[in-house]
Amino acid sequence: MRETSLKMVHELAKKDPRVVFVGSDLGAGALDAMRKEMPERFYMEGVSEAAIIGMAAGLAMDGYIPYVNTIATFITRRCYEQVAVDLCLHNLPVRLIANGGGMVYAPLGPTHMAIEDIAIMRALPNMSVVAVADAEEMKRFMAATLDHPSPIYIRLAKGGDPVVTRPEHGFTLGKAIELKAPGRIGFITTGVMASRALAASEIMAKTNTPAGVLHMPTVKPLDESAVLALAARVERLVTVEEHSRIGGLGSAVSELLTDNGVRTPLLRLALPDQFPEDYGSQEHLLEQAGLSPAAIAEAAQRA
Amino acid sequence: MTAVVADSSSTAAGLDERSRYLRTLVVDALEGGGRGHVGAALSLIEIVRVLYDDILKVRPADPKWPDRDRLILSKGHGCLGLYALLADKGFVTMDDLKKQCRPGALLGGHPEIRIPGVEASTGALGHGLAIGVGLALAARMQKRPSRVFVVQGDGESNEGSVWEAALMAAKHRLANLTLIIDYNKMQSYGNVPDVLPLEPLADKLRAFGFGIAEADGHDVAQLQRVFSALPVDAAKPSAVICHTVKGRGIAVCEHNAAWHHKARLPADQAAALRQELMGA
CATH class of the missing domain: 3.40.50.920 (Rossmann fold)
Structure with a gap:
């Protein structure tokens, strides 16, 4: 599901020049195909979630559709005020792709398990909250994200999840x-x-x-x-x-x-x-x- | 307490007529709205004055003109200073200014994007520079000449997000981005060196990868020179440290933490402040 969502960012970027990707120090090789094909719209930034959300807001204010990706707990808890003020108050089309919703990172302990992400994202005006069931639904969903005018929180599962949607x-x-x-x-x-x-x-x-x-x-x-x-x-x-x-x-x-x-x-x-x-x-x-x-x-x- | 040394001209007498007039607009807003962060607004009057009079390419009649320069007042609580310029330039009306913070008003206690000429809703501190990084990157990708100016407070510089954004601005060599620090040496509780020291501030920003300039933030000619010479370094973001006086221009406000935020300004006191400013 995660791989599908990132591949879809690349696919969307091929179709639409407004799409940019912003990662926060992801694993080596993440979305390499997009980085190679369109380096000007691929940003791999540091472990700086607050500033990354602000940066994405600035990009969106001037016409871009940033897809921002990091671990769910960090893209919610760590930068909640930036998500609330920079994205939701300004009502900007930024997409937060959150790795490891729920218990996916079980071996890594409570700092990495996103158990209240839906609650805190749902409480923010203008924010949509999405958790698809499988990779096939992820494809259909991602294609529908391009023209939504407001922020979307996208909760990812582990990957390899059974396909139950058609x-x-x-x-x-x-x-x-x-x-x-x-x-x-x-x-x-x-x-x-x-x-x-x-x-x-x-x-x-x-x-x-x-x-x-x-x-x-x-x-x-x-x-x-x-x-x-x-x-x-x-x-x-x-x-x-x-x-x-x-x-x-x-x-x-x-x-x-x-x-x-x-x-x-x-x-x-x-x-x-x-x-x-x-x-x-x-x-x-x-x-x-x-x-x-x-x-x-x-x-x-x-x- | 660490002593804060006032500069030699820390009264209205050292300010020219336009600077004093703009301060009367702050008094108008304060009186009309019944509240406001006065000290923070008065310390940045010359900064926003020189930006709007001489530097920023903006169109009051077309505030969303794509090629405009962007100014973000990251220290949103200094908004009465910004509102004075927005009213003076015609982005908003003098009536709007006098109704700030009242029910139904266009202008509130912090700037919001629904106000013509305001680029970002601020008030929560430490957000402006990161947004500025995004705006500067967007301008570069879209090959627009737009420049981005972020006015940040010294107390605001306590926020970690500011330094995250500084790292990113340097990484991307955003020469079209200028961080202006309104360094009035006072924050809400007291003096900056007592609450959380920033010195050596210029060295810190230099080490973070900025081209550095410093100026007397109330000296119009100096600000014009420094802002006209930006970027400091063609391959770096710029930081202009403006040494200012909190509450500058009104004796009772200067260096006075009690005037950080002022509630209620009776008509007679407002009249006295106008007299102090325009009679100086």
Whole structure:
């Protein structure tokens, strides 16, 4: 997914002279093809996230569309005021490509795990928040980023994630995608949790609580009509996200239901409100947090 | 406390009529709006005066003209000084100036991009230079003659983002970018050397890769000479350290931390300040 997103920056840059890439001391060889082909629009800057966001803002003020890439925790926590003021207050078309959303960097510990990125990005006016499910959806999404006039936060997963979306789903910012028609239960997911919820729904298919999956590649703006329509069709909603239970997809859905007086029961499956305390793999930490397909299925049925 | 030595002409008497007139506009804004960062505005009057009168290629009737020079007031709290020039040049009206900070006003307590002539919304410190790096790179890529000027405070220079941006400006050899430091030696709490020393400031910026110039920031002729000779080095960004006096031109404000931010200026006091300025 990461490789696809960066390759797509290069593809977009070939089509549109406004596209520039700004990296923050990425791994050697990152996006070399673009660097070689169009060095004037390839910036590899230092470990200076605050200034890089400001620089991207300046470029965008004069007509460029900067795609800025570094690790998710650094592009959010480290330079939050620059993102808020330089990008969101000025409402500029800068794209933040955030490596390692959620528990991807499990072996590297809590400094590298982005567990509240969706919450803090979602709180900023003018910011859109996107977490696609797979590399194929990433291609469709990236192609749709060119002409959006405002900033977008793009949460990347690990890579090699199962492909669960199809070309006919297309991509429209702010539109949900029904991956599986709802049964008594409706899962609402974002990012790679789509494939886990689908797997959970397979487990549940033979029970008396079949479940569908509504994938929300865009957490903000939330596809409110899709959520409300689903809430009207199911006995229970279950949000699934690789993110703190504070402020992410589950919170967004909960806020929407509350604001509309919808009483459909909602179960929020998410990471606990604590810094990750273990290492190992993303898979391991997700299992610990109760986000394996079996645990998701069990929790959804138990509730 | 470290003593701050005033320069020899630290009263309105040492200022010419235009400099004193521009300060009366700051008094107008302060009186009309009922609040403002006075000291910071008064220390940078000559800097923005010389930029707008003699240096910047801008068009008040066409504020978004692509080939214009860009000025970012990174120390956004000095905005009354900028507003005085924007009103004087016709980007905004004198009425706008007198209504600053009131409900429905165009001008607020920090500059925002919806104001004609304002390039970036500032007020959070340490943002301007990095944005300036982006603007200067954009001008270079688009082969525009635009130059970028960033006016930064001395207290603002405490921010780490400033030094990140300085490294980047030097890396890209942005000769079309000039950092102007309004070095009035006072920040909110007190004197710069007591709160967080910056010296040797010129050496620091030189070591970061800037071409350095220094000037008396209230000496119009000196500022004209220095700004007209930019860039200092054709292969480097420039930094002009302007030695200024916080609150310059109004005796009660000078070197007075209590006038960093002033709330309420009664009409009689405003009249007295105008008298001090124009009667000087």
